[in-house]
Amino acid sequence: RILHSSSLAQSLARIERCVQQNNFHDKQLEYRGHTPANQISVHAEIILEQQKEDNRGIFSDTKNLFNLQTSQGGSIASSDEFPHGTNDVDSTTNSKNRSNIEENDTKSSVPQKNALGLEELWAWNAPITCGFTVTSMSWNESNNDILAVGYGGLSYAAPEAGLVLLWSLRNPEYPERKFMLSHGCTALHFSKRSPHLLAVGTRDGSVRIFDARRTNQEPLLESKKHTDPIWQVQWIDKGSERGEILVSISTDGRVLEWSVKKGLEDATLMILKRPGNAEGVISRQASGLCFDFPIDDPAIYIAGTEDGLAHRCSCSYNEQYLDTYTGHAGPIFKIKCSPFWSPVFLSCSADWTVKLWHQKHLDAIHSFHSLDLSQVVNDIAWSPFISTIFASVAHDGRIEIWDLKQSTLDPIIRHFTTCPESIPALSRPPPPEKGNDERPLTANTDDDLPLVPKQPDPAHLIPPSATTVLFATTAPVLVVGDAQGSVTCYRIKGVEDNASSMPKETSSCDDKQSQVANLKAVVFPEAKQ
Secondary structure (H helix, E strand, O other): OOOOOHHHHHHHHHHHHHHHHHHOHHHHHHHHOOOOHHHHHHHHHHHHHHHHHHHHHHHHHHHHHHHHHHHHOOOOOOHHHOOHHHHHHHHHHHHHHHHHHHHHHHOOOOOOOOOOEEEEEEEEOOHHHOOOEEEEEEEOOOOOOEEEEEEEOOOOOOOOOEEEEEEEOOEOOOOOEEEEEOOOEEEEEEOOOOOOEEEEEEOOOEEEEEEOOOOOOOOOEEEEOOOOOEEEEEEEEOOOOOOEEEEEEEOOOEEEEEEOEOEOEEEEEEEOEOOOOOOOHHHHEOOEEEEEOOOOOOOEEEEEEOOOOEEEEEOOOOOOOOEEEOOOOOOEEEEEEOOOOOOEEEEEEOOOOEEEEEOOEEEEEEEEOOOOOOOOEEEEEEOOOOOOEEEEEEOOOEEEEEEOOOOOOOOOEEEEOOOOOOOOEEEOOOOOOEOOOOOEOOOOOHHHOOOEEEOOOHHHOOOOOEEEEEEOOOOOEEEEEEOOOOEEEEEEEOOOOHHHHOOHHHOOHHHHHHHHHHHHHHHOHHHHO
16 A cells, blocks of 8 residues: 555655756756866866965065075165076066966866867656657746657657657656657647646647646547647747637648637638649648747748748638748748747758748748758757857757858757667677687587677667757757657757856847847848948
C-alpha cells in the first residue's frame, strides 16, 4: 500500500530533482548566464597571482631606490637626481612581468566571450522517446523552465502512436508529465492567457486540449474536424472581448478557428486554393502546412502551402487572399513573423533556402542558402533578444545561426547535431594463425570463438536530422529537436547581447526601437543613404 501511494511517488520525484540539479549544477549555471564555480576559482587564482607579482615589483623598486639613496648620501627629492639607466632597467623589468602576467591570463582556461559557437549543455531524452521524431516544441508562458515537446513522425512511414512530454530544467533526464496519444503528435502550443492549457494537433486531424497541472492523460477537450494531419496550432489573443482562440492548419486545405468557451467550437477562417482558373475540386485545393500572425495584428496572418506559395490572409475573408508571395520552389514548412517588426517574416522550404519577406513586397528581400547545403530546411526561429538574428535547422543535422547585420551570405555559426551513442554490433575475431603445415595452431573453430564488440566506423556515423528549433525566452540558449527523439540544449557563445539576460517584456523602449532600426536597415539598406 505504501509503495503504491501518491505521496511516496511525489517524495521520490523531489529527491530525483535534487539529485539531478546537483549533477547538472554547472550546466544550469551556464544556462542562467552565470560562471561555474570551477571557472571562477581559476580566474581568482590568476588575479591573485597578478597581484602578488605587482607587489613584488613595487617592493623591488622601493629597495633599489633605498640602496641608491644610501650610496649617494642624498635624499630622495626628485626623479631627476637618479641615473636614468637604473630607472629604465627597473621599468623595463616591471613591464615584462606585467606583460607575462597578461599573457598567462589570456592563455588561461577561462572561456573567451568573443568565441562564436554552440556549447552543448545537456539533452532531454528518455527511453520512452526512442523510435520517435521530435515534431514540435513550445515554452510555457508562465514558467519558462517548462518545455513541451511533441513526438511523432514527419513521414507516412512513422509510427502511428504519438507522445507529448513536459520537460523541466530541474530534471533533464526524466519528464515531469507525459501524455500518450493514439496518433502521432504533429503540433503543439501553450496558451498565453491560461498557461496550464496545452493545445495538441495530431496526424489523424484531431485537436486536443490538455491540462498540464493534471497527471491524468485524458484531454480536457477533443474534436476532429480536419480530415488530414494538422501541421500547426497556435493560440491567438483577440482582445478582451473575444479572448483567446486557437487556430489550426491542415493539408486538407482549411484553416480553422477554435473557441474553448463552450467546448471546442470551430469556424472556418480560410479555404486554401491554388491560384488560377483550374477546374475541379481536387486540382484547386491547396495543402496548408504553416502560418503565423504578426505581433500587433491578430486579424492578419501569413499561411504557407505545399505549393511553395505564401498567402497573406484576413480573418474576415475565408475565400480570398490579400496577397500571394512567390519565390520558393518547394513546400514551405515554417513561417515566422519578426517579434520586433511586424511587416517582416521568414520562411523555410524544401528548396534548401530560407527567405526574408516584407508584407508590402511580393518578392523576397533576401534568400539565405549555404553553399554546402543540399537538404531540406525543416524549421526556423527568430531570436527574442536581437532583431537581426535567426536560427535554422536542416535535414542533414546542421544548425545555423544567421546575423543579418553581419552577413546575408554566410551564417555566423554552423553546428551539426551529435551522432547518438549506439550499441556496437558483435562480431567474431579473426581466425588464429596457421602453422607451417597450414593447420590451425588451435583446435577451436569459428563457432567456438567468443563474440567481441565491433566498433562502428566513424566515417559511417551520420548526424540525425534536425527537425525543430526554438530560442529560450530568458537566456541566450537554443534548443534543437532531432529525428531520433532527442532535444539538445545549447548555450550560444559570442553573440550575447546586454538584453539577453532579461525577458524581452522588461527591455527598455529605447532598446526596442534600436532593434527595429537595425532590422529596417537590413531590409531596406538604401534608406540609410
